[in-house]
Amino acid sequence: MDRFVQRSKPPASRAPLARGSVNTRIKSEGPPMKKARIREVKDSDNDDEDSSCSGYDGADSEFSIESHSRAPKTEPSVGFDPENHEDLTSAPQQGQTAFERSLPSVSTDKEAIEEYEAMRASQASHVSEPAEQQIPGDTVSRLESRQWVRGKSSIYVDAFNLALDTVLEDEAHLFDDKEKSVFDQWRGLGYEAQYLYVRLFLRKTASWHRIQRLGYHNDISNVDDATTALLEPRVFPESQKNESEEQETVGALQEWSLGQSFTFVDDSESHIKTMEEAASLLSLDELKALAKDAKFQGRNKADLVKSFCRMSSRQFGLLSFGLRRSSTNDSGSDGSGLRDESPDKQDSNRNTHFLAKILTITGPLIRLSDSVFKLFERVHLVFYRSTEWTEKSLTTIILAKISRRNFPEYIVCRSINIFPSRRRLLEFEDSMRQEYEVDKVLEFNGPPGEAGFHKVFELFEAVAPRWRQLLKEEQRREDEVYEFGEGAYLRRFNAAHAYTRIAHKAAHVLGRLHRYREEYDLLTEMLSQRLFHPGRRGSWYQRKALLEERYMWELDPSPVSVDPEVQKKHWYRIAVTTCEAALEDRDCHLIYHHDLQKRLLKLEKRLRIPRRLQHDFGHVKLRQPEEHSIQGIQLVRDEPDATGKAGRGPSTKTIWLDELGEPGEDGKPLHVSVEEMCLSHYRSQGWKGYHSEGGILRTLFAYLFFDILFIYIPNVFQTAFQTCPLDLHTDAFYPARASEINHRLVEIANGEAGRLLREVDKRERERRTCAVGLNWDFEYEDLNELVGCFDGGALAAICKVMAQDYRSRGSGVPDLVLWRTEPPGSGGGRVQGEVMFSEVKSANDRLSDTQRLWIDVLTGAGVRVALCNAVAKETRTIG
Numbered sequence: 001m002d003r004f005v006q007r008s009k010p011p012a013s014r015a016p017l018a019r020g021s022v023n024t025r026i027k028s029e030g031p032p033m034k035k036a037r038i039r040e041v042k043d044s045d046n047d048d049e050d051s052s053c054s055g056y057d058g059a060d061s062e063f064s065i066e067s068h069s070r071a072p073k074t075e076p077s078v079g080f081d082p083e084n085h086e087d088l089t090s091a092p093q094q095g096q097t098a099f100e101r102s103l104p105s106v107s108t109d110k111e112a113i114e115e116y117e118a119m120r121a122s123q124a125s126h127v128s129e130p131a132e133q134q135i136p137g138d139t140v141s142r143l144e145s146r147q148w149v150r151g152k153s154s155i156y157v158d159a160f161n162l163a164l165d166t167v168l169e170d171e172a173h174l175f176d177d178k179e180k181s182v183f184d185q186w187r188g189l190g191y192e193a194q195y196l197y198v199r200l201f202l203r204k205t206a207s208w209h210r211i212q213r214l215g216y217h218n219d220i221s222n223v224d225d226a227t228t229a230l231l232e233p234r235v236f237p238e239s240q241k242n243e244s245e246e247q248e249t250v251g252a253l254q255e256w257s258l259g260q261s262f263t264f265v266d267d268s269e270s271h272i273k274t275m276e277e278a279a280s281l282l283s284l285d286e287l288k289a290l291a292k293d294a295k296f297q298g299r300n301k302a303d304l305v306k307s308f309c310r311m312s313s314r315q316f317g318l319l320s321f322g323l324r325r326s327s328t329n330d331s332g333s334d335g336s337g338l339r340d341e342s343p344d345k346q347d348s349n350r351n352t353h354f355l356a357k358i359l360t361i362t363g364p365l366i367r368l369s370d371s372v373f374k375l376f377e378r379v380h381l382v383f384y385r386s387t388e389w390t391e392k393s394l395t396t397i398i399l400a401k402i403s404r405r406n407f408p409e410y411i412v413c414r415s416i417n418i419f420p421s422r423r424r425l426l427e428f429e430d431s432m433r434q435e436y437e438v439d440k441v442l443e444f445n446g447p448p449g450e451a452g453f454h455k456v457f458e459l460f461e462a463v464a465p466r467w468r469q470l471l472k473e474e475q476r477r478e479d480e481v482y483e484f485g486e487g488a489y490l491r492r493f494n495a496a497h498a499y500t501r502i503a504h505k506a507a508h509v510l511g512r513l514h515r516y517r518e519e520y521d522l523l524t525e526m527l528s529q530r531l532f533h534p535g536r537r538g539s540w541y542q543r544k545a546l547l548e549e550r551y552m553w554e555l556d557p558s559p560v561s562v563d564p565e566v567q568k569k570h571w572y573r574i575a576v577t578t579c580e581a582a583l584e585d586r587d588c589h590l591i592y593h594h595d596l597q598k599r600l601l602k603l604e605k606r607l608r609i610p611r612r613l614q615h616d617f618g619h620v621k622l623r624q625p626e627e628h629s630i631q632g633i634q635l636v637r638d639e640p641d642a643t644g645k646a647g648r649g650p651s652t653k654t655i656w657l658d659e660l661g662e663p664g665e666d667g668k669p670l671h672v673s674v675e676e677m678c679l680s681h682y683r684s685q686g687w688k689g690y691h692s693e694g695g696i697l698r699t700l701f702a703y704l705f706f707d708i709l710f711i712y713i714p715n716v717f718q719t720a721f722q723t724c725p726l727d728l729h730t731d732a733f734y735p736a737r738a739s740e741i742n743h744r745l746v747e748i749a750n751g752e753a754g755r756l757l758r759e760v761d762k763r764e765r766e767r768r769t770c771a772v773g774l775n776w777d778f779e780y781e782d783l784n785e786l787v788g789c790f791d792g793g794a795l796a797a798i799c800k801v802m803a804q805d806y807r808s809r810g811s812g813v814p815d816l817v818l819w820r821t822e823p824p825g826s827g828g829g830r831v832q833g834e835v836m837f838s839e840v841k842s843a844n845d846r847l848s849d850t851q852r853l854w855i856d857v858l859t860g861a862g863v864r865v866a867l868c869n870a871v872a873k874e875t876r877t878i879g
Helices: 098-102 110-125 139-145 155-170 177-188 191-201 223-231 245-253 275-279 284-294 301-313 343-362 370-384 391-401 422-444 449-480 495-512 516-528 534-550 564-584 590-606 674-684 695-704 738-749 753-764 780-789 792-804 849-860
Strands: 265-267 323-325 338-340 365-368 626-637 655-658 670-673 688-691 816-822 832-841 864-878
Touching: 155 177, 155 191, 155 370, 155 391, 177 370, 191 223, 191 365, 223 265, 223 365, 245 422, 275 301, 275 343, 284 301, 284 343, 365 370, 370 422, 422 449, 422 495, 449 495, 495 516, 495 534, 516 534, 534 564, 534 590, 564 590, 590 792, 590 849, 626 674, 655 674, 655 864, 670 674, 674 688, 674 816, 674 832, 674 864, 688 780, 695 753, 695 780, 695 792, 738 753, 738 792, 753 780, 780 816, 780 832, 792 849, 832 849, 849 864
Parallel strands: 626 864, 832 864
Antiparallel strands: 265 365, 323 338, 626 655, 655 670, 688 816, 816 832
């Protein structure tokens, strides 16, 4: 196997690697198991559900679901979202693939691809041998030699084949003989046919493409020959035509079949049979021209297609009467020269006529064969360990390899025990399909209504028995098999991961249908397991306590008393127990603690528990953020907005004059954002600071948890070019490293942050190592001062929030981070100071939910937070 992705065995311990062993890779069959080597299935990293931990808006709010859309490329495949790549120092965007989040921020646009390929061509052109001999025949060696010649190889084909070769080397057991035959046929295709297929694979796969408009002429010398190769029917050997017993048992999990033969692409002549499908292939201008000839009308393309289909089905003439013209040699029964024709034959002739007319306009068309496309989708699912991948996923992984950057030290481990069998892989795919069906009802098609809610619950009931069975199986693995912490991440490949998310959605649906007893039972069942979606446990506790407080007293099938007040107090006590259990649960994230504490105190007051026996959360009592008001001169551009009046138009960004900051080259105050204007004001009062939003906290987190981020956990480092583990943006990150993280939090709370910062900076700054969140533009002296001004406990609380939910907590941090130091105290010489975060708001701005959450976290940790209102004392118009 190549040095790009290799398998490795776990080290003797989980200690961070020593220097000098950068990206150590050891080939093996995967991590050893305690008893049986029972392998695992994982959920995709399209984990939009884990990106928002808060299922409630407040202590008494109704249960809610996240609104992230995960629109797929084609039904029923799930989770293919186009997205932009994040900068290393920015918060991750929703829907990014796990690979894209873990790789460095490299440019993947058209210009970057062309520059890369031109560089490869230039390198090859300086070699004296013929071009055919210059290019190594396999993908891996071509990547290693860094040679590329136009018309012989490309980054797209190389990346596509890299995924296929990697999967088939050690995970070929996931594919049957027919599928392996397809891969063999793929390898037999010429480069140009492969290039055309891969480029279409990255486009709208369900679409028909006009051959004459395909393009790619710079890479394909003869498009017709490439198309012909892809259209060639390929018959499976006789030994592969009869399905095996295993194929029959898993057939219900797979909606498609390769049949007795296959083609890589379909042709329009054989597969376009309906008028509606054919008419939709025409452009608006082409439809208008056809409408003029065929006498039908419409206001837009959709109307024209409907009118054309309606017209073609009602065409009158001799054929409409079931008659056709015969030749003089034919003799009808009545000698008239006409004979009866069946209506079915009439319709067929008419459709054939109009289909031929449309296909004459469009010319030959092709589309990817659905079964082969889904097979290659499966290959990418196994390679990326995710149902999320895009064109950038293919190109980024290679561009990251040649970026010549320095990466952290870690062991690359791509084990083969993710999917232990073909059946488990198909079951995982099917669970993704069921999850998508639920999301389609709740999120993709507007308000679901009562009928939609019932459909979601029916989908859950269909998978519930298998869900409960998988929960028991996984608990046994956790107890008897896993020993290196790999279970937390591997469980994301288990169908039960998707089923648990469906159960979470079903609980929401039951609440909306006011079926509170069933909702309560389902919440209790989800809380009884600790393996899947641990990041949601806080929201489940919140909702369970709410139901116990408000509804369960009258829904209890076995009430303790007929007196309503006695019954209510009984359930209040149960709600108190639920809140206490939540606050003690290590998997209940810190962001839920405030609401749980509020509910607990309210319940204790209702139960009239003596003051001395009530819980006291005074040490974490939230302070209200301070209110600051800063006046400045606002600048308005002299440009008309949508109403024709001068103003700022639709943009929410405002421009201000920086009177207190450094002047420009012309000696005049600079035009800056409202945040920079407020930052200058704070600096004039002795504060130092940055307008960084979450950037500086992510940098501090990377410094303080650098070794823990890159500690050995099986399967989370699958390439040598990652800036973070694949599970960082999931709820598997914290449980897999809970011991190490909690130990580090204690160190930070005890004032060791400065030492940790110094050690990492001394070791990594010169190399400018690519690590997630780590921005080397921040000066070490500033970071050290900031850490010195933080209370250790406050900094530990902030880091814990980020460790528990890194993906979501990167956003919502107040705009400005400020600190100021005082002379060292008399005892020990430690720098004394204070830290303040400031959220800048101009007119009409409102706090978002994530901003309120961070304000709660910071004030609860004892950190000063200010709401800074920017007020325009004067408004000036600029050109």
